[in-house]
Amino acid sequence: MNKTVLIVDDDPIIRLIIQNMIHNLDSSVNCHQCVNGEVGLTALETLQNSTDIIVVLLDINMPVLNGWGVLDGLQKINLDSFNKFQLYIVTSSIDESDKITAQSYPVIKKFYHKPLTKQDIEEILNSH
Known part of the structure; x- marks a missing residue:
């Protein structure tokens, strides 16, 4: 089964860096780079009904639409329309309140701190 990763x-x-690490581990993964949450949500909408495993690596602090805005925007997208959907927070934030807030969103599979390690990427790519 194909994987598509939204960074x-x-x-x-x-x-x-994340895209290169992913491709070094599995060159078949289709990566999309999204410059902010608004672009990320638009990309997700276009991927609805895809048969790919969809993995989202979501930063929290971004201009235009931050990670929390993306998570709130996901409520407008039918996540059941995805064959397999996984979302991970990847942030440089050391604010404990961010980790606590993340726990209130059941869609978040795991919370990672930047920079991601090779082991983190392997864990993300292999968990399905």
């Missing part, structure tokens, strides 16, 4: 982060270097 939703405003930092182009972070997006590139």
Whole structure:
């Protein structure tokens, strides 16, 4: 089964590093870089009814629409229309309240701190 990963982060270097790490582990993964949450939500809408496993790596602090805004916006998207949907928070935030807030969203599979390690990427790619 194919995997599509949305890297939703405003930092182009972070997006590139994560994409390269993913492709080094599995070159068949289709990566989309999204510069903010609004772009990420639009990309998700276009992926509805895809047969791919959809993995979202979501930053919290971004301009235009932040990670919390994306999570709230997901309520307008029928997540059941995805074959398999996984969402991970990937943030540089060390604010404990962010971790607590993340726990209130059942769609979040895990909370990661930047930078992601090779082991983190392997864990994300292999959990389905």
